[in-house]
Amino acid sequence: MIDTDELARRNAEFVASGVFADLPLQSTGNLRVIGCVDPRVDPSIVLGLTFGDAVVMRNIGGRVTPATLRSWVMLAKVAQARRPGPPQPGGHLVVLHHTDCGIRDLAAYPEQLAEYFEIPVAELEGKAVMDPRASVAMDVELIKRALPPGLPVSGLVYDVHTGLVETVVAPTGR
Structure with missing residues (x-):
């Protein structure tokens, strides 16, 4: 068991x-990653990132929800406040989902899942x-539709059994 003494x-x-x-x-490479809270899928470890390489946001399923989009907009404002002027060139936003995700278990709780996505229950199948x-x-x-243009976006799926990442959506500018 990891206790506070071990953490210290x-x-x-x-x-x-x-x-x-x-x-x-700000991250040194302008990389942004949205991934799942599953302890088997820490994006920094899975993607070989080092301290300061990326802004990593984690939530249930690594899903892009209205709350996620609001957070990205707020993070952009923080960056703007710290570095006035035009946005820095380069960067990349990665959506990282994974196999055997616990979000599948939430299908048994459609009201909670719909609330998470901020949609009616009838629209859950589309998620x-x-x-x-x-x-x-x-x-x-x-992401491509919701955020301002200029940042390449890609989608990866991590296989929890093999440890491999599959590129499902190659980096595309918006």
């Missing part, structure tokens, strides 16, 4: 590494919660 010990090792020192608020390839493609399209 691990934190001391982290502090000794110095990896956090003088990192800017493809049972198919990670379909859902990641759908969420990439949502």
Whole structure:
């Protein structure tokens, strides 16, 4: 069991590494990732990211919901406040879904799932919660329609059994 003493010990090792020192608020590579909260699918580990490489947002299923879009808009405002002027070129937004996702189990609770997506229960089937390839493609399209242009977006599916990532939607500009 990991208790607070163990967490404090691990934190001391982290502090000794110095990896956090003088990192800017914004990620160094303008990479943004939306992924699932499933502990088997930590986007930083699965994608080989290092500290400061990306802004990683995690939620149930790694889904793009209205709340997710609102958060991305707020993060853009934070970046704008820290770095006045035009947005920095480059960057990439990655939607990362995975196999054997627990969001499939929420299909048994349609009212809660519909509330999560902020849609009527009758529209849940269109969210493809049972198919990670379909859902990641759908969420990439949502981002392309909802956010301002200029940032390439791609969709990946991580296989929890093989550890491999499949590109379902190649990076496309919007």
